[in-house]
Amino acid sequence: MTVRSRIYVHPLFWVVAMTAVATGYFRQLLIVVTVVLIHEAGHAFAALFFKWRLERIELFPFGGVIHTNAYGNAPFYQEVIVAIAGPLQHIWLLFIPFSLLNILPGFTVELYFFWLGCNASLLCFNLLPIHPLDGGRLLYAVLSLFQNYSRATKRYVILSSFFCIIAVSTAVLVKVSSLHMWLMALFLIYTHLDLWKKRPYAFMQFLIERAGKQDPSLYRVNQKTVAVHTPLSEACCEIHRGIKTCFYVEVDSRNIPLWDHQVAKAYMSTDGNKRVIGDLLHPPTETRYNTQ
Structure with missing residues (x-):
């Protein structure tokens, strides 16, 4: 399987992309895509370093999700390193000076501030303890240190759902009107429902992988x-x-x-x-x- 065949682009991504082109935000779209790809590349290279098999990388309008064959059977330190490898990319991206990016055609000061804001927001957002964000993966790994698979999974879903409700409620209270933000909220709600529904299947995958570990x-x-x-x-x-x-x-x-x-x-x-x-x-x- 080639790297290209492992990348899945969600249909919503193309909807947002066409909207960005139609409204004159194509350059901002390129920045977001570039930052997301670098973020996911951080996860991918860390996973490959530990010899995990990459099943696919999904790209959404607001980020990406990497799927591997670990199924919770990788050592704790590997889970942590792979999880933080994505957010760490934003740190060095934030320190790229304007003078370096300015060599790109049409890269203005306004786009530079958009670049900084995009990296800072994705860094903070991905560290939230919500599934399937990187902060959620860290939360799951820590819970698994002290509880068995079944208990850790149940508590992870409950805690992640709690933080998701807080995040969505906060967006309502501050009157967030961004379509991008609401698509993200709907996606998070859907992933939690899907996670709870597929718990038995995920447990069987976990046992199948563990049987060979x-x-x-x-x-x-x-x-x-x-x-x-x-x-x-x-x-x-x-x-x-x-x-x-x-x-x-x-x-x-x-x-x-x-x-x-x-x-x-x-x-x-x-x-x-x-x-x-x-x-x-x-x-x-x-x-x-x-x-x-």
Whole structure:
């Protein structure tokens, strides 16, 4: 798959683009597109550095969204670095002097101030703790440090929705009349509804990816003691995003270790939803993880 085939441009983007051309704001549109592309390139290069597979990059009138194959299985530090790699691009863009940009044909002082405002607003906006913004991704990563996938996801949706309501309410109170802003608000509301609706599907994607994650680079390990008759479905709900989980199965006076990828793989197999964790007990062969 080529880079070009990975880029998806939302139809609303073309509507806004044609409106900008018709109203004489074509140069401002070019600035916004340039800044958004650099922002998303920051995410993309960080993801590729950690050998994530890029599935697609979506471009909207007000920004972009990068989709990867991580599904919450990347280490915490990678999640954080990939999330902040986009907003960090605006910092160096803000320090580009007018004398350098002035060499571009038709680049005026007014456009320079628009350039500064565009970078500053996108930097602040993307750091809001709202899904699917970069601040939301950081919030999700932090919640996942202390809670399992299911609880972290529920609390993330609730907190993100709360901050989204505050942001939209603030826009109403200050009487924001920008069509661009209201399209963004509608998009955020839709993404939250879609996120809640697709939680079961996202959880299955998470488990499928986790079943193949035996990489010791997932350095942090969470330990969980479970009874031998614990259903695999219940055990899978205790797995964390970005953290390896070691289950200690209580058998008589012993605690036998099982790793989360073993549990996830068994659950994804035939009749996995009817099996218990005791069905997987065997002499452990994978002991290279640090459980300290």
